[in-house]
Amino acid sequence: MDNTPWLTDDERDAWLFLSSVIFNLPGALETQLERDSDLSFVEYMVLAMLSEAPESRLTMTELARQTNTLLPRLSRVVTRLEKYEFVERTVWAKDRRVSICHLLPAGREKILEAAPGHVLEVRRQIFDRLNKRQTVQLAKIGEAILGGKPSEIITVKKSVIEE
Structure with a gap:
């Protein structure tokens, strides 16, 4: 008997969109950076x-x-x-x-x-396609998936390198 909790249609669609972003967005950003910088x-x-x-x-x-x-x-x-x-x-x-x-x-x-060129490409690839509400939702979704805000997850540990 299979007890695998298979994805619902909505979950599958969301996963396919997310995996597409994971695989395609870095390449688009890298192409611009390599070309321009x-x-x-x-x-x-x-x-x-x-x-x-x-x-x-x-x-x-x-x-x-x-x-x-x-x-x-x-x-x-x-x-x-x-x-x-x-x-x-x-x-x-x-x-x-x-x-x-x-x-x-x-x-x-x-x-x-x-x-400047990188920020323009990030805007072109992501934020020009989203309204303010969607941008806030995207941040909240990322926070839910990663378990915190980037500022909480990525912290500069000053004390580690203070002399």
């Missing part, structure tokens, strides 16, 4: 999260969390960004097991150059 989406997110962090620096663990990236992949991305002198990685003096990533002036310039 020569950055991948994850490279953009690394620079953006560092630009918003206190003193423009985060531990690699916190940066991985904020960019939804596994540490091995983040390490490869940061290595590429270091080659362009957008970021630098250092070891924390208080705990040599902790690596800290710091945004450099060239990285700040790059994110300031890339952000």
Whole structure:
């Protein structure tokens, strides 16, 4: 006997729409970033999260969390960004097991150059298609699925890198 709680028609439709967004939206955003700024989406997110962090620096663990990236992949991305002198990685003096990533002036310039085009693409792909009520609903749906608001889920742990 099959006890699987199969999706209802409404749940199936919602799931198919969500999975389509999951698979298609990142590609559209990445295409714009690569074309206009020569950055991948994850490279953009690394620079953006560092630009918003206190003193423009985060531990690699916190940066991985904020960019939804596994540490091995983040390490490869940061290595590429270091080659362009957008970021630098250092070891924390208080705990040599902790690596800290710091945004450099060239990285700040790059994110300031890339952000306007990225925001326009986000608007074009998402918010130009939604009214205010739908935007609020989208945020509430995301909060329900992820278990909190991004500002609650992604927190900058200042005390981790204070000297």
